[in-house]
Amino acid sequence: xxxxxxxxxxxxxxxxxxxxxxxxxxxxxxxxxxxxxxxxxxxxxxxxxxxxxxxxxxxxxxxxxxxxxxxx
Numbered sequence: 259x260x261x262x263x264x265x266x267x268x269x270x271x272x273x274x275x276x277x278x279x280x281x282x283x284x285x286x287x288x289x290x291x292x293x294x295x296x297x298x299x300x301x302x303x304x305x306x307x308x309x310x311x312x313x314x315x316x317x318x319x320x321x322x323x324x325x326x327x328x329x330x
Contacts, residue, residue, distance in 0.1 A: 259292040261309060261324060268311040269322045271295035276315060285314040287325060304328040 268288040276284055289298045291308045303326070304310050310326040 259307075261327070264290050264292055264309045265311055265322050265324065267292055268295055268309075269313060269320055272313040272322075273320055276320075280315050281318050283315060285312070287312055300325070302326075 268290045271290070272286060272288055287298050287300055287302065287310055288295055289302055289304055289308055289310045290296075291305075298310060302310060306328050308328050309324060312323045312325045314321050
């Protein structure tokens, strides 16, 4: 999967779990391989085929930023 596809999975996971009324905050790291997503700590090392994204909400919009990608 491409980074763009992985980011869409991570953002979808984040958006499903955040409160609909959230305007600011709720900063989370999300690891995904394209099928499974989970919240992780910032020191998580992604496995092969995984990427970690930093997501947060600003002005009711979700920001998604690549944080780490597997080295293999």
